[in-house]
Amino acid sequence: xxxxQRSSYTAASIAALLALWYAGGIAFPEVLPGLxxxxxxxxxxxxxxxxxxxxxxxxxxKTIEMLFAALIVSMIxxxxxxxALGRNETLESTLSMWIYGWLAIPSLVIVFVSAxxxxxxxxxxYFAVPVVITPFIALxxxxxxxxxxxxxxxxxxxxxxxxxxxxxxxxxxxxxPFLFASFRSxxxxxxxxxxxxxxxxxxxxxxxxFKRYFDNYDLPTMMSWLIIFVIFLIIVEYGVxxxxxxxxxxxxPDAEGVRVTE
Amino acid sequence: MTAAExxxxxxxxxxxxxxxxxxxxxxxxxxxxxxxxxxxxxxxDLDVEGGAFVSLLxxxxxxKTTLMNVISGLVTQDQGTMRRGGRDVAPGxxxxxxxxxxxxxxxxxxxxxxxxxxxxxRDIPESEWxxxxxxxxxxxxxxxxxxxxxxxxxxGMKQRVAIAxxxxxxxxxxxxDEPFSSLDEITARDLREELLDIWKQEEKTILFVTHDxxxxxxxxxxxxxxNTQGEMFARRNVNIDRPRQYDDPAIAQRExxxxxxxHENVVH
Ligand SMILES: Nc1ncnc2c1ncn2[C@@H]1O[C@H](COP(=O)(O)OP(=O)(O)OP(=O)(O)O)[C@@H](O)[C@H]1O
Ligand SMILES: [Mg+2]
Numbered sequence: 001x002x003x004x005q006r007s008s009y010t011a012a013s014i015a016a017l018l019a020l021w022y023a024g025g026i027a028f029p030e031v032l033p034g035l036x037x038x039x040x041x042x043x044x045x046x047x048x049x050x051x052x053x054x055x056x057x058x059x060x061x062k063t064i065e066m067l068f069a070a071l072i073v074s075m076i077x078x079x080x081x082x083x084a085l086g087r088n089e090t091l092e093s094t095l096s097m098w099i100y101g102w103l104a105i106p107s108l109v110i111v112f113v114s115a116x117x118x119x120x121x122x123x124x125x126y127f128a129v130p131v132v133i134t135p136f137i138a139l140x141x142x143x144x145x146x147x148x149x150x151x152x153x154x155x156x157x158x159x160x161x162x163x164x165x166x167x168x169x170x171x172x173x174x175x176x177p178f179l180f181a182s183f184r185s186x187x188x189x190x191x192x193x194x195x196x197x198x199x200x201x202x203x204x205x206x207x208x209x210f211k212r213y214f215d216n217y218d219l220p221t222m223m224s225w226l227i228i229f230v231i232f233l234i235i236v237e238y239g240v241x242x243x244x245x246x247x248x249x250x251x252x253p254d255a256e257g258v259r260v261t262e
Numbered sequence: 263m264t265a266a267e268x269x270x271x272x273x274x275x276x277x278x279x280x281x282x283x284x285x286x287x288x289x290x291x292x293x294x295x296x297x298x299x300x301x302x303x304x305x306x307d308l309d310v311e312g313g314a315f316v317s318l319l320x321x322x323x324x325x326k327t328t329l330m331n332v333i334s335g336l337v338t339q340d341q342g343t344m345r346r347g348g349r350d351v352a353p354g355x356x357x358x359x360x361x362x363x364x365x366x367x368x369x370x371x372x373x374x375x376x377x378x379x380x381x382x383x384r385d386i387p388e389s390e391w392x393x394x395x396x397x398x399x400x401x402x403x404x405x406x407x408x409x410x411x412x413x414x415x416x417x418g419m420k421q422r423v424a425i426a427x428x429x430x431x432x433x434x435x436x437x438x439d440e441p442f443s444s445l446d447e448i449t450a451r452d453l454r455e456e457l458l459d460i461w462k463q464e465e466k467t468i469l470f471v472t473h474d475x476x477x478x479x480x481x482x483x484x485x486x487x488x489n490t491q492g493e494m495f496a497r498r499n500v501n502i503d504r505p506r507q508y509d510d511p512a513i514a515q516r517e518x519x520x521x522x523x524x525h526e527n528v529v530h
Contacts, residue, residue: 151362151364151366152366152368154336154362154366155360155362155366156379156383157336158334158335158336158360159379159380159383159384159431160383160384160385161379161382161383162383165379165382165383169368169371169379170368173368173370176370250411251369251370251371251411251412251413252369252413
């Protein structure tokens with residue numbers, strides 16, 4: 001499929017969704033906020049200061065700040081943990097059960113416990129979000145570390161490659177697809193947890209805005225906030241992650257077109 | 263030469279030149295899950311004479327790769343020594359290239375960068391990289407493929423890159439572990455002839471592992487034979503003038519003789 005075809009399919013799917021939405025809003029006004037109402041609510045959100053006099057970008061920025069700070073911490077911790085698990089059998093047999101146990105803790109519980117431990121402030125979020133997403137990243141990187149090619153390691157050893165050269169030319173390229181997959185799953189899980197934290201504990205951010213307009217039973221404005229953040233996430237995927245992934249994976253024989261999922 | 267005389271590997275090599283690499287009484291055991299310790303190399307002796315093309319012939323799983331790994335230092339033997347010019351040597355003292363059983367290329371690097379990987383690992387000054395990469399890619403017939411990725415090359419071309427990578431560090435002795443066994447016969451024949459050209463022109467010493475007797479006879483000056491117990495049971499000269507032809511009856515005849523001997527010793 002060429003670029004033009006691809007973007008016309010994308011445009012067609014957006015148009016179809018909007019049409020469905022428009023029709024649905026007329027047919028079930030109780031359930032689905034109407035398209036025109038949502039558009040006017042979106043304009044209000046984008047142009048007028050909201051609660052506490054903050055513009056929409058302040059809230060979006062606060063959410064992004066928490067989400068990405070958590071992602072950076074979790075990527076580092078999860079990658080080290082995952083590689084350690086994949087490379088060390090003792091560690092693997094000792095810790096693997098706990099990783100699965102950790103994954104099984106509901107995120108809501110982690111958020112509430114953080115609030116009790118740390119309080120109703122942003123620090124709870126900076127604690128809770130990494131705690132929730134780190135095991136997802138560790139799981140991914142664990143899988144990646146297990147697939148590291150021992151033949152290539154031997155080749156590098158034979159030629160006398162040092163630690164740094166081995167890490168940058170042998171290990172990282174093999175882990176690259178797993179790093180991307182980890183980042184994506186961290187992003188999608190992390191943003192949901194960030195919203196939970198903001199909705200339950202804080203008075204700023206996109207999650208707080210949802211809660212606020214939920215309390216007012218204002219569906220069109222909730223929808224507007226959803227649209228803003230989903231567009232942001234799509235920009236991150238297509239504007240940053242997919243092109244970067246494409247570049248890193250350039251060597252693959254079938255590297256044609258953007259493939260978002262692995 | 264009688265069989266009895268031939269059966270003493272060290273007798274033939276005594277008094278050879280100082281650059282002969284001598285392996286003596288190499289023993290290696292591996293721990294195998296469920297089987298306990300298995301003896302992979304049982305007192306192996308082997309002489310690699312300077313400038314010679316030496317083949318190591320043995321059935322699958324007999325320990326050929328393990329022996330190559332001992333020479334290259336990737337595996338440490340439990341017993342035995344490597345000697346050269348009357349002195350013990352370690353793998354690090356030798357100037358070695360290694361062509362593995364698989365190409366072992368870095369798919370995320372271009373062909374040239376794969377060669378540069380080895381040059382960087384060997385601390386070759388960066389100013390020499392370009393010239394060496396070009397020279398050895400040219401030598402294996404891949405002068406135009408430097409910017410291509412290995413994933414877009416055929417199996418034979420990948421093996422050529424692996425050969426160029428081994429040559430690029432300009433080793434004295436090249437270890438080759440069944441480098442052509444996964445290729446079709448037509449491609450393999452081309453590569454064998456090119457390998458012989460390079461061996462002559464560059465004056466390299468080659469230790470070549472194979473389980474193909476025809477290949478061993480076509481390529482080698484002399485051949486070592488191993489059995490499944492990890493013993494080196496014979497060393498045989500080929501004694502056929504070079505350049506050799508595939509359809510030379512002398513090759514077929516030598517192959518038959520060696521096959522018979524191999525069969526007697528390996529399959530009981
Ligand atoms: N690192 C290792 N740990 C345990 N066992 C090993 C190891 N490497 C090799 N072995 C065992 O040693 C024996 C010899 O292996 P090796 O790879 O040297 O055989 P080979 O002659 O090269 O076989 P092939 O022709 O199939 O390549 C095999 O039984 C193998 O399973
Ligand atoms: Mg082998």
